Amino acid sequence: MQAQGAVALRKGEELLLNEMYVSVQGESSLVGLPTVFVRLYACNLRCRWCDSMYAVEGGEFTKVHVDDVVRQIRELSGSSSDGGGIRNICWTGGEPLLQGESIAAAIRRLPDTFVHSFETDGEVDLRAFDALASDERDSGRLRYVMDVKCPGSGMKAEKAYANLGILREQDEVKFVLQNRDDYEFAKRVLASYGTKAQTVLFSPVVAAHTVSTGLDSARLAEWILEDRLPVRLQLQLHKLIWPGRERRI
Numbered sequence: 001m002q003a004q005g006a007v008a009l010r011k012g013e014e015l016l017l018n019e020m021y022v023s024v025q026g027e028s029s030l031v032g033l034p035t036v037f038v039r040l041y042a043c044n045l046r047c048r049w050c051d052s053m054y055a056v057e058g059g060e061f062t063k064v065h066v067d068d069v070v071r072q073i074r075e076l077s078g079s080s081s082d083g084g085g086i087r088n089i090c091w092t093g094g095e096p097l098l099q100g101e102s103i104a105a106a107i108r109r110l111p112d113t114f115v116h117s118f119e120t121d122g123e124v125d126l127r128a129f130d131a132l133a134s135d136e137r138d139s140g141r142l143r144y145v146m147d148v149k150c151p152g153s154g155m156k157a158e159k160a161y162a163n164l165g166i167l168r169e170q171d172e173v174k175f176v177l178q179n180r181d182d183y184e185f186a187k188r189v190l191a192s193y194g195t196k197a198q199t200v201l202f203s204p205v206v207a208a209h210t211v212s213t214g215l216d217s218a219r220l221a222e223w224i225l226e227d228r229l230p231v232r233l234q235l236q237l238h239k240l241i242w243p244g245r246e247r248r249i
């Protein structure tokens, strides 16, 4: 591990990596599918309820060459020429798209049988990565799962509104909700901004080390049903399978 300030990164060639591991996907419409997670280091935001702060600040990262990440993805996936192995790769963080050039380089070196999802915080302009991986985006193999930050996060959604107009059908929008105010905010955003994304996720904040109380998922379900909202209630599957485990490895 090394100090963040000492790192000069070669864009397109290196990545700041926090961890890589295999688990079941806990979120999005790919929930339950075995997935290779690539967690990249550093984030442009500081959400109050962040459950992966170890990938946001501190010294828990290594600088790795894109080729090494590609090799590790191949090994972890167990992919084989006969079509076996894990097919889903999740780029997460931190904010992965801060390292878009190197991610695009890695994707180009991997088989086109992989489906890549990006857990992005909404506050990075998606046009930059769309331009870096335009063919792959057109193929539908690359999908964003994009947060719109609600007030309870302590962050302010700004770029997310323009990004909603960039999303495509295969992409997903996620609101992490701490209270009724966040829920009303999410409803207003959906009513005010158009998006082609077909999946909208409402996910309750879970009590964790940074927040003492979360949002009761039964209450959130009732609100959604009362309002007849065409959104998907999302509970984080990995936290149900492995309660109390802070990290999915």
Ligand code: SF4
Binding pocket: 043, 044, 045, 046, 047, 049, 050, 051, 052, 053, 056, 093, 094, 095, 121
């Ligand atoms: S955007 Fe995600 S990784 Fe960054 S601080 Fe917020 S919750 Fe944590």
